Amino acid sequence: MKGRVAKYYLTDGRRHTDSEGYKTSVAFEKYLADCGLQVATDRDFGITALRWAGMKAGIGIIRKNNFFYTEKGSYQYLEAFLIDEPLQYIVENQIRPCAEKCNLCMRSCPTESLEAPYMMCRNTCVSCLTTWDGWDLRTEPLQNKFEKWIYGCDACQDAWPHNRKAWKDTEEFPELEAWSSHFTDTEIVLAEYSWLRSVVQPKLWYIPQGKEWRYKTNALNAMLNNYDPKYLPVIKKVCQDEYCEVRDMAEWVLEEIERKGIGESENGQ
Incomplete structure (x- = not known):
C-alpha cells in the first residue's frame, strides 16, 4: 500500500464504527453530554477548521506544507467538539517551528502544488486530484506526476525529517488487512464492482458511492506512470469494462503506451 494510498486513509475511523478512534469519539461526546454540556460535532469533516483550532488550542503547530503537527508528527486525527461553555487554554507545547530556510516539503511535492511556505494550490494537489477532482485523467495535465x-498522497509529509519514524505499523485496524492485501494496481483494475462497492468504498469514501470506477481509472493511471509489460494484457482486458469511464481510460493508456514507445514486452516482442 505504500505510495498508493495515503496513510491517513488506511486507518480512517471517522465512519468505521468498529475502530478505536470512532469509539473514543463517541465516548468523549457522551462524556461531555453527561457533564451537562450541549455538544455538536461533525465526524466527517469537522465542525470548524480543525488544524487552526488545534493550533489555537496549543496541541500542535501548522508547518510549511499546511499540515498539523504534534510532537508525534503529522499522522494525527483531529476532531473538534462545540460546547456551550468557555474553556481555558492550559496546554502548551514545545514544538520547534520549521527552519526558516527549509523547503523539503515543497521540493518533494510531485506537482509543485506547494507554491510557497504555508501556501498550497488545492487544484494541483495529488490528494485532491485522486479524490475530489481529476475525474477525467485523460485531460488532466498533471496525471503523469x-x-x-x-488515493491521496504523502509526499510532503514523508519528506519532513521527524515524520520518518512517526508512522508505526504496530496496531491492528479493523478489516484493513482484508482489503489492503488486494490493493495492487492489477487487482484494482480487474476487481469486481461488488467488492469495490461493499469493501473499498466504505473505507476510501472520498470517492462517492456509484463512482467506484474511479478506483480503476486511478489505478490505470498508476500503471501508465510506472509501466511494466505485465500490465499490458490487464489494460487490454478492461477495454471491455462495463463502465465507459474505465474503457475510455484504458484505451487512452494504450495509446499513450504506443506513443511513448514503452509497450514492448520483456522478450522484445
Missing part, C-alpha cells in the same frame, strides 16, 4: 498514487 501522480507517480504510484491511487
Whole structure:
C-alpha cells in the first residue's frame, strides 16, 4: 500500500464504527453530554477548521506544507467538539517551528502544488486530484506526476525529517488487512464492482458511492506512470469494462503506451 494510498486513509475511523478512534469519539461526546454540556460535532469533516483550532488550542503547530503537527508528527486525527461553555487554554507545547530556510516539503511535492511556505494550490494537489477532482485523467495535465498514487498522497509529509519514524505499523485496524492485501494496481483494475462497492468504498469514501470506477481509472493511471509489460494484457482486458469511464481510460493508456514507445514486452516482442 505504500505510495498508493495515503496513510491517513488506511486507518480512517471517522465512519468505521468498529475502530478505536470512532469509539473514543463517541465516548468523549457522551462524556461531555453527561457533564451537562450541549455538544455538536461533525465526524466527517469537522465542525470548524480543525488544524487552526488545534493550533489555537496549543496541541500542535501548522508547518510549511499546511499540515498539523504534534510532537508525534503529522499522522494525527483531529476532531473538534462545540460546547456551550468557555474553556481555558492550559496546554502548551514545545514544538520547534520549521527552519526558516527549509523547503523539503515543497521540493518533494510531485506537482509543485506547494507554491510557497504555508501556501498550497488545492487544484494541483495529488490528494485532491485522486479524490475530489481529476475525474477525467485523460485531460488532466498533471496525471503523469501522480507517480504510484491511487488515493491521496504523502509526499510532503514523508519528506519532513521527524515524520520518518512517526508512522508505526504496530496496531491492528479493523478489516484493513482484508482489503489492503488486494490493493495492487492489477487487482484494482480487474476487481469486481461488488467488492469495490461493499469493501473499498466504505473505507476510501472520498470517492462517492456509484463512482467506484474511479478506483480503476486511478489505478490505470498508476500503471501508465510506472509501466511494466505485465500490465499490458490487464489494460487490454478492461477495454471491455462495463463502465465507459474505465474503457475510455484504458484505451487512452494504450495509446499513450504506443506513443511513448514503452509497450514492448520483456522478450522484445
